[in-house]
Amino acid sequence: MSGFEVLVAGGGMAGLTAGLFSARNGRKTGLLLGDEVAGGGHLISVGRIEDFPGFPEGVPGYDLCPMLQEQALNAGVECLPGSLEKITQSDGGWVASTGAGEIQASAVIVATGSEARRLDVPGADRLHGRGVSDCATCDGPLHRGKTVAVVGGGDSALLEVLELTNHVERVLLFHRGRELGGQHTYRTRVLEHPAIEVRAESVVEEVLGDEVVGAVRTRVAGGEVVEDAVAGVFVYIGLRPRTDFLRELLTLDDDGRVATDGGMRTGLPGLFAAGDIRADSASQAITAAGDGATAALAAHRYLDRGEDD
Amino acid sequence: MSGFEVLVAGGGMAGLTAGLFSARNGRKTGLLLGDEVAGGGHLISVGRIEDFPGFPEGVPGYDLCPMLQEQALNAGVECLPGSLEKITQSDGGWVASTGAGEIQASAVIVATGSEARRLDVPGADRLHGRGVSDCATCDGPLHRGKTVAVVGGGDSALLEVLELTNHVERVLLFHRGRELGGQHTYRTRVLEHPAIEVRAESVVEEVLGDEVVGAVRTRVAGGEVVEDAVAGVFVYIGLRPRTDFLRELLTLDDDGRVATDGGMRTGLPGLFAAGDIRADSASQAITAAGDGATAALAAHRYLDRGEDD
Numbered sequence: 001m002s003g004f005e006v007l008v009a010g011g012g013m014a015g016l017t018a019g020l021f022s023a024r025n026g027r028k029t030g031l032l033l034g035d036e037v038a039g040g041g042h043l044i045s046v047g048r049i050e051d052f053p054g055f056p057e058g059v060p061g062y063d064l065c066p067m068l069q070e071q072a073l074n075a076g077v078e079c080l081p082g083s084l085e086k087i088t089q090s091d092g093g094w095v096a097s098t099g100a101g102e103i104q105a106s107a108v109i110v111a112t113g114s115e116a117r118r119l120d121v122p123g124a125d126r127l128h129g130r131g132v133s134d135c136a137t138c139d140g141p142l143h144r145g146k147t148v149a150v151v152g153g154g155d156s157a158l159l160e161v162l163e164l165t166n167h168v169e170r171v172l173l174f175h176r177g178r179e180l181g182g183q184h185t186y187r188t189r190v191l192e193h194p195a196i197e198v199r200a201e202s203v204v205e206e207v208l209g210d211e212v213v214g215a216v217r218t219r220v221a222g223g224e225v226v227e228d229a230v231a232g233v234f235v236y237i238g239l240r241p242r243t244d245f246l247r248e249l250l251t252l253d254d255d256g257r258v259a260t261d262g263g264m265r266t267g268l269p270g271l272f273a274a275g276d277i278r279a280d281s282a283s284q285a286i287t288a289a290g291d292g293a294t295a296a297l298a299a300h301r302y303l304d305r306g307e308d309d
Numbered sequence: 310m311s312g313f314e315v316l317v318a319g320g321g322m323a324g325l326t327a328g329l330f331s332a333r334n335g336r337k338t339g340l341l342l343g344d345e346v347a348g349g350g351h352l353i354s355v356g357r358i359e360d361f362p363g364f365p366e367g368v369p370g371y372d373l374c375p376m377l378q379e380q381a382l383n384a385g386v387e388c389l390p391g392s393l394e395k396i397t398q399s400d401g402g403w404v405a406s407t408g409a410g411e412i413q414a415s416a417v418i419v420a421t422g423s424e425a426r427r428l429d430v431p432g433a434d435r436l437h438g439r440g441v442s443d444c445a446t447c448d449g450p451l452h453r454g455k456t457v458a459v460v461g462g463g464d465s466a467l468l469e470v471l472e473l474t475n476h477v478e479r480v481l482l483f484h485r486g487r488e489l490g491g492q493h494t495y496r497t498r499v500l501e502h503p504a505i506e507v508r509a510e511s512v513v514e515e516v517l518g519d520e521v522v523g524a525v526r527t528r529v530a531g532g533e534v535v536e537d538a539v540a541g542v543f544v545y546i547g548l549r550p551r552t553d554f555l556r557e558l559l560t561l562d563d564d565g566r567v568a569t570d571g572g573m574r575t576g577l578p579g580l581f582a583a584g585d586i587r588a589d590s591a592s593q594a595i596t597a598a599g600d601g602a603t604a605a606l607a608a609h610r611y612l613d614r615g616e617d618d
Contacts, residue, residue, distance in 0.1 A: 017362050017595065024360055026493025051333055053326050053598045054363060056379040070365040075494065184335025185384065262571065262589025280571025282603040286326060289362045290599020294591040 004030040006299050007096055007105035008077075008292075009084035012041020013285050014275025015111035016068045017292030018299075022109075023075035025300040030105070031072065032098060034083045034112070041065070041113045042239075043285055045135045047163045050185070052285050062137075064285075084112060086245050087271075094270060107270040107299040110246065110258070111292060114239035114276045119151060123207035124235070131213025131232045136160040140167035143231045149216045151204050152236035153177055158186035160236055165195045172228055174202040174218055202226075207233050241277040253279050264295035265302075272299055313339040315608050316405055316414035317386075317601075318393035321350020322594050323584025324420035325377045326601030327608075331418070332384035334609040339414070340381065341407060343392045343421070350374070350422045351548075352594055354444045356472040359494075361594050371446075373594075393421060395554050396580075403579060416579040416608040419555065419567070420601060423548035423585045428460060432516035433544070440522025440541045445469040449476035452540045458525045460513050461545035462486055467495035469545055474504045481537055483511040483527055511535075516542050550586040562588050573604035581608055 006022045008015045011033035022029040043049060043061035050058040073079065082098035093106045116134040118124060124132055133139040140148075140163060148168050150161045153175030164171050173190065178200055180187050190196055201221035208215040208227070217227045241256045250258055250266055257279040264272045274291035276283055281291065315331045317324045320342035331338040352358060352370035359367040382388065391407035402415045425443040427433060433441055442448040449457075449472060457477050459470045462484030473480050482499065487509055489496050499505055510530035517524040517536070526536045550565045559567055559575055566588040573581045583600035585592055590600065 013362065020360060020362065021593075024492045024494045026496075051329060051380075051602075052363065053322065053329070053377045053380065054361065054368065054373050056376050056383060059363065064363050067365050068362045071360075071362065074365060183333045185333045187335075260571075262569075262587075263591075278571075282572075282606045284330075284599075284602050284606070286595075286602045287599040290593075290596040290602075293360075293593050293595045293599075297591045297593070 002030070002101075003104040004028050004078075005105070005303055006030075006107045006109065006296070007094070007103055008032065008109045008111060009096065010034060010041070010111035010113055010275070011069070011079070012111060012113045012275060012288065013043060013065070013068070014113070014288040014292040014295075015041075015109070016065070016072050017289040018109045018111055018274055018296045019072040019077040019292075020068070020075050021293045021296035022299060023072065023077045025296065027300060027303065029076065030078050030080050030103060032080050032082055032084055032096070045137045046159065047137045047166070049285055084110070084245060087249070089268070092269075106303055107272065109264070109272045109274055109292070109295045109299055110243075110277065111274040111288075111295070112242040112277060114241045116235065117238045117240050119204065119207070119233075119235045119237060121204055121206055123209065124233070127207050127209055127213050127233075130211065131209060132207060133232060133234050134236065136163040136167075136234055139232060139234070140164045143168045145169050146231035147172065147229065148232040148234060149174060149204075149228065149230040150234045150236065151175070152238075153180045153182070154236065154238070155182040155186060157236035158182045158190050160234055161190055161196055162186065162193070164234065165193060169195065171196045172230065173198045174204055174216070175200060176203055177201070239276060239283075243277050257281070262294075263298035264291060265298060270299070270302055311339070312413040313337050313387075314414070314612055315339075315416045315418065315605070316403070316412055317341065317418045317420060318405065319343060319350070319420035319422055319584070320378070320388070321420060321422045321584060321597065322352060322374070322377070323422070323597040323601040323604075324350075324418070325374070325381050326598040327418045327420055327583055327605045328381040328386040328601075329377070329384050330602045330605035331608060332381065332386045334605065336609060336612065338385065339387045339389050339412060341389050341391055341393055341405070354446045355468065356446045356475070358594055393419070393554060396558070398577070415612055416581065418573070418581045418583055418601075418604045418608055419552075419586065420583040420597075420604070421551040421586060423550045425544065426547045426549050428513065428516070428542075428544045428546060430513055430515055432518065433542070436516050436518055436522050436542075439520065440518060441516060442541060442543050443545065445472040445476075445543055448541060448543070449473045452477045454478050455540035456481065456538065457541040457543060458483060458513075458537065458539040459543045459545065460484070461547075462489045462491070463545065463547070464491040464495060466545035467491045467499050469543055470499055470505055471495065471502070473543065474502060478504065480505045481539065482507045483513055483525070484509060485512055486510070513542075548585065548592075552586050566590070571603075572607035573600060574607060579608070579611055
């Protein structure tokens with residue numbers, strides 16, 4: 001069983017930044033990348049992050065994340081395959097069970113992030129990977145010259161709608177509310193874009209198609225049902241924190257998120273949480289990174305003092 | 310009297326990031342840069358920030374800060390001269406008094422950061438700007454080929470000692486403790502550097518010199534007094550948060566810092582705090598930036614709902 005002073009679970013912004021700061025503080029630090037080969041979490045597929053400090057022209061997630069992973073590796077972080085499946089207290093420390101075996105650690109920083117919520121309507125699961133997608137940069141280019149649908153009305157949906165306009169002919173944006181959510185900057189750009197048609201107060205009821213997506217059926221405010229021919233359906237209806245393995249240890253909030261104090265401490269000795277899984281998280285790349293650094297410094301002090309200071 | 314939805318006080322990492330996110334959320338946002346002409350806070354004079362995510366080769370503070378300021382300006386932030394001298398509640402909002410007049414704002418994010426503590430020994434004040442300095446990148450080049458002293462033992466001192474080795478012949482590092490503090494990465498580099506002599510358990514008692522610094526007098530562990538000829542004395546003995554103007558409004562901790570919740574709310578409606586002035590702050594560039602984004606989103610929601618949600 002391999003052992004570390006600090007084990008970070010998660011290879012997104014929070015996890016990589018936690019690893020970077022932990023290693024720079026001289027702690028023997030392991031980092032579980034999760035099921036992905038490379039770190040980065042969600043952001044790895046974002047075409048342009050505009051609000052990460054230090055990049056006035058914006059930076060693609062597939063650049064930012066590998067750069068941060070390189071920083072963490074240079075600092076001495078050991079990247080490990082596998083996801084955190086279970087953690088248990090043992091001898092004043094923790095034992096983490098992963099698909100690739102058990103790992104002992106004196107402190108654990110959980111930064112497992114979140115996954116896209118699936119659309120729970122007929123056809124959506126059956127056609128997932130056959131036109132139903134949650135990655136515009138990955139699958140947008142497959143639909144060149146065609147019309148696609150996006151479902152959702154927050155920042156993620158708006159960002160991905162804008163990304164899709166680089167690839168497809170026309171985007172229909174279906175959202176439940178009267179007004180779009182998300183950042184004003186993105187909202188304005190979406191509303192003014194000639195290739196985007198915003199369909200407010202529209203609830204997707206079914207994704208249609210035999211082998212691949214062919215159309216989407218929605219119910220609009222008055223109850224009328226509308227069918228639109230589309231080649232793809234991109235779904236951004238929120239995120240579900242990956243915290244199931246914490247349920248036996250901690251009380252989670254209604255959304256499955258973890259409460260922490262300002263030092264990212266969970267209340268259990270040597271167990272810290274950072275990024276999207278935190279109840280207080282503002283769910284931005286920069287706030288996840290800040291969380292990671294704060295958690296790493298708190299874990300470092302915890303190991304120094306042998307207590308949850 | 311000019312007016313804003315959100316007024317950010319402070320042009321460091323926390324303030325600039327708060328401004329960026331506030332403007333991107335469509336809020337009319339003013340930003341008080343403080344007494345400096347350009348934003349950036351402390352970091353503006355740091356030669357290489359190694360732990361800011363996204364910069365594997367490190368980034369000079371005098372690059373990172375202007376890039377972030379450009380981002381904030383592009384997003385629509387209005388930068389204003391002057392420092393926050395006083396804030397008072399008025400008509401459900403706030404009135405900020407600055408050297409350049411009064412500003413009305415519905416919400417205020419205080420990110421005034423901290424200033425270097427001065428060395429409180431004979432000669433230090435008199436010779437400030439005449440060899441006594443708190444900026445290695447600014448004043449290091451003045452002492453090419455000479456020996457200088459650094460006072461302090463934390464991250465800032467270590468970073469600046471390493472910066473000084475690019476300019477001067479030899480650096481004497483005086484610190485009170487037995488062991489250096491700060492990041493392991495920096496500590497190792499300082500201890501192994503041939504041009505750096507670390508003087509543990511040494512308390513500086515006087516800075517000597519007529520027109521300019523000529524020597525420094527220290528008392529070592531056994532009580533013995535030592536005098537070293539040095540051309541400069543660089544002081545990094547900690548930071549003092551700039552929060553004096555908050556004393557009438559809020560209870561500050563013993564260090565003068567402000568308590569907030571996870572959304573950077575101070576407890577007073579529409580008043581938020583971010584960065585070094587927060588009691589929970591981990592005092593890193595990346596955590597200050599994260600704080601700023603979190604505060605801006607909390608202020609945005611506060612203005613939406615008309616209450617401290």
